[in-house]
Every structure is written in C-alpha cells, then in structure tokens.
Amino acid sequence: MMSRVRHKDSKAELALRRALHAAGVRYRLHAPDVFGRPDLVIRSRRLAVFVDGDLWHGNPAEVRRRGRETLADLFPTRTDWWVAKIERTMARDREVTERLRAEGWTVVRLWEHDVLHDAPACARTVCRAIGR
Structure with a gap:
C-alpha cells in the first residue's frame, strides 16, 4: 500500500508549483543536497x-x-505500528525543520489539504517568506 503513496509530484505539490510559477517565482525541485530534500x-x-x-x-x-x-x-488494524510510524514522521519533520533553521534556512511547511483547497493563498505564504 505504501508504495502507491506519491513521494513527489503529488496533486498538492503540482498545484502549489503552478500557483508559484504564475506568481513569477522560480524554484528547484527536491534538491538532493539540501537536508530533508524539500519539495521546493x-x-x-x-x-x-x-x-x-x-x-x-x-x-x-x-x-x-x-x-x-x-x-x-x-x-483499526496494526494500530500501534501505524501510530508509531506517523509519530516518527512527525518527529523527523521537526528535526529537519530545526536543522535547516540552524543552517540559516527559512522553512515553510504547508498541509496538503490547505494547498488543494487554496493553492494561490499558499503561494502567497511562500511569497511572503521570500520577501516579495
């Protein structure tokens, strides 16, 4: 089941990329040399x-x-395993954010639901972080 979960190019990510591109923002995708491999x-x-x-x-x-x-x-099944998996993901997200900030990066985390609901508003959030 997990193999079907998209790691990149999800609908939300594509919607955000379209909105940012329309706003004139240029970016790199999944930079392997940046800790945590951010989406943008x-x-x-x-x-x-x-x-x-x-x-x-x-x-x-x-x-x-x-x-x-x-x-x-x-x-309903394997409850402990699934909860532990998601909690590990949440902990890893916090670690990635802390390390990037310690290295001088600004980190913006957006929820998939928010992007799908209003991609232009999420793009404006990113633009504010850029300073535009």
Missing part, C-alpha cells in the same frame, strides 16, 4: 518549502475531517 527550494533566499500529506505527517485536522477522535482511531 529557492536557494537565493535559502527557502525550503515542504508540502506535507495530511495523514502521513499527522495533521490533527485530518483526524477530525475523517470523523475520528484520535489518530489511533483511523487504523
């Missing part, structure tokens, strides 16, 4: 942008959207 990188501004999947990165709003109380309620 603007080197001149030392800006790293991540589009995090709601479920796999532990968005608390996603649990509510799915009509559940807790993350564990989303997984």
Whole structure:
C-alpha cells in the first residue's frame, strides 16, 4: 500500500508549483543536497518549502475531517505500528525543520489539504517568506 503513496509530484505539490510559477517565482525541485530534500527550494533566499500529506505527517485536522477522535482511531488494524510510524514522521519533520533553521534556512511547511483547497493563498505564504 505504501508504495502507491506519491513521494513527489503529488496533486498538492503540482498545484502549489503552478500557483508559484504564475506568481513569477522560480524554484528547484527536491534538491538532493539540501537536508530533508524539500519539495521546493529557492536557494537565493535559502527557502525550503515542504508540502506535507495530511495523514502521513499527522495533521490533527485530518483526524477530525475523517470523523475520528484520535489518530489511533483511523487504523483499526496494526494500530500501534501505524501510530508509531506517523509519530516518527512527525518527529523527523521537526528535526529537519530545526536543522535547516540552524543552517540559516527559512522553512515553510504547508498541509496538503490547505494547498488543494487554496493553492494561490499558499503561494502567497511562500511569497511572503521570500520577501516579495
């Protein structure tokens, strides 16, 4: 099942890229030399942008959207394993953000749902981080 989860070029990422391109922002994709391999990188501004999947990165709003109380309620089988997996992802996201900031990068993290709901608003968030 996990092999079908897109690691890049998700619908949300493509929507954000289109909105940023329309705003005149140019970027690099999945820069392998930047820690954490951000989805978008603007080197001149030392800006790293991540589009995090709601479920796999532990968005608390996603649990509510799915009509559940807790993350564990989303997984009827192998509950402990799935919750631990998502919590590890959340911890890794925090570590990546902290390290990039320590190295002088500005980090913008956007939720997939927010990008799909209003990509131009998310693009404006990135533009504000750039300083435009």
